[in-house]
Amino acid sequence: MRHPTHILVVNGVKVRQPVFVLGAPHSGADLLARALKRSPGFHLTMGRAPVARVVYAFARKPSIARSGGAPRVLRDVLAEAWQVMPGACGECAAPCREAGGIIGAGPCALEQIGAGTLERFGDASPDLLYSAPVLLQAFPDARFVQLIRDGRDVVADMLADPAAMAWFKPHMLAEDTEFPNPFLGVNAAAHRDRWKAMATAGKSALRWRAAIRLSAVLRKELPPEQLLTVRYEDLHRSPAEAIDTVSAFLDTKISTIALYGTSAPKVGAWRRRLTPDDLKIVEKVAREELKRLGYQR
Numbered sequence: 594m595r596h597p598t599h600i601l602v603v604n605g606v607k608v609r610q611p612v613f614v615l616g617a618p619h620s621g622a623d624l625l626a627r628a629l630k631r632s633p634g635f636h637l638t639m640g641r642a643p644v645a646r647v648v649y650a651f652a653r654k655p656s657i658a659r660s661g662g663a664p665r666v667l668r669d670v671l672a673e674a675w676q677v678m679p680g681a682c683g684e685c686a687a688p689c690r691e692a693g694g695i696i697g698a699g700p701c702a703l704e705q706i707g708a709g710t711l712e713r714f715g716d717a718s719p720d721l722l723y724s725a726p727v728l729l730q731a732f733p734d735a736r737f738v739q740l741i742r743d744g745r746d747v748v749a750d751m752l753a754d755p756a757a758m759a760w761f762k763p764h765m766l767a768e769d770t771e772f773p774n775p776f777l778g779v780n781a782a783a784h785r786d787r788w789k790a791m792a793t794a795g796k797s798a799l800r801w802r803a804a805i806r807l808s809a810v811l812r813k814e815l816p817p818e819q820l821l822t823v824r825y826e827d828l829h830r831s832p833a834e835a836i837d838t839v840s841a842f843l844d845t846k847i848s849t850i851a852l853y854g855t856s857a858p859k860v861g862a863w864r865r866r867l868t869p870d871d872l873k874i875v876e877k878v879a880r881e882e883l884k885r886l887g888y889q890r
Contacts, residue, residue, distance in 0.1 A: 601668065601732075603675045603714060611671075611732050612637070612715035612843060615722040615811075616740035617804030618757050619750035621825035624857055625740060626717035627692040628836055631851040637715040639689035641674040644718050652723035652776040664731035667724060671731075675714045692851075713845060722807055723776055729815075736843055737815065739808050742825035743888045744801040744879045745863035745872065751797040752871070761796045763789045778803035794871035798878035805882045826860050828852070 601608040612629065614637075616622040623639070630637045638644065647670050651658035721728075728735055751757040765777065766785045773780045778799030779788050788796065811820055821842040828835040832852040840847045867875065876889065883889035 601672055603672055604677050604711065606711050606714075608672075608675070608714050608732070610713070610734050610736050610843075612713060612736045612738065613721055613725070613728055614715070614717035614738050614740070615725060615808070617722070617742070617744075617747055617801045617808075618719065619747050619754065619858070620740040620742040620804075621823075621828055621857075622717050622719075622721075622740050623688060623692065624825075624828060624852065625738060625823065625839070627851045628839075628847050628849065629715060629717070630689075630692050632846065632848040634710050634712040634845065635715065636675060636677065636711055636713070637717060638671075638674045638685070639692060639716070640686035640718045641670075641684065641689070642686075643670045644674050644716065645686075646670075648718055648720055648724050651727060652720055653774075654771055655723075655775070656771060658724065658727050663727045667727050668731040671714075671716060674716065677711075713843075720776070722804055725807070725811055735819065737811065737820045738839060738842070739811065739820065739822050740825055740828070741805070741808065741822055741886060743860070743863070743886075744798060744805070744883055745867060745875055745888070746825075746858065746860065747801045748794055748797040748871070748875050749863045749866040750858055751800070752793060753866075757797070758793060760800075761793055775803045775807055776800070792871070792874055794867070795874040795878050798875040802879045802882050805879075805886070829857055829860050 612635075614622045614626050614629070626637055626639055629635050630639075647667055651663065651667075657663065722739070725737065728737075760777065766774075766779065766788055770782075770785075772782050777788070777796070778801075779785070788799070791799075808822070812822060821839065823835055823839065833849050836847050836849045836852070863872070876883065880889065
């Protein structure tokens with residue numbers, strides 16, 4: 594059943610077909626966000642603190658996301674994040690500022706408001722994937738672009754990322770943790786001790802596997818005009834072609850220039866970055882998804 598559309602006006606602009614970029618950690622969502630953020634008419638945010646708090650609350654406690662007030666809460670924090678005013682970018686996370694090429698306090702879209710060219714809003718906050726059902730309730734006309742990447746490369750990048758590793762401390766699966774827990778990839782409380790004893794490569798693989806399964810559910814539930822799946826490998830190897838696909842999907846011209854000259858992670862770097870033991874556990878945990886997506890031959 595479709596939820597009623599709410600008219601949201603931000604900076605005098607009606608929010609129509611907002612764009613949300615989804616993906617497992619280190620799947621390339623930040624790279625696509627850079628292209629969207631630097632495209633004319635677009636105002637895209639990444640990791641604003643109020644949004645991040647809500648997103649992680651929904652991810653860690655799925656029952657909160659299922660409550661009747663969740664869509665309104667998410668809609669409100671995004672409306673606040675999308676406000677464009679002097680100094681607004683000073684509240685943005687460093688990756689958001691870097692993606693927009695912001696120097697100083699910003700803001701990144703003030704000129705577009707003055708010129709009357711601001712047309713689209715969006716968000717590419719980390720782990721937004723876990724809020725996708727709530728986003729759809731909050732914005733029934735939303736457009737979703739999800740990034741898929743080889744799980745072995747994802748794990749290699751996660752292992753080198755202190756922020757990603759922070760989620761794997763034993764206390765993250767406390768006694769009041771809800772199961773199944775897609776955020777950490779743990780299906781039942783009975784697996785808690787096994788997870789705590791697992792190598793970080795295995796925990797990372799569980800997160801990737803759970804994210805891929807959520808992405809598969811979205812592909813089944815959403816019509817093609819609302820969801821586009823892009824492979825990181827295509828974005829990396831043929832950025833112009835991949836961006837053309839995204840542009841056609843969003844019916845908006847997206848800039849490709851922002852993708853060139855970036856230090857994007859290499860495709861297949863797991864071959865030199867994962868130890869044999871790490872590779873063994875990753876392929877054991879995520880074998881089915883790697884094979885289904887064509888990454889394991």
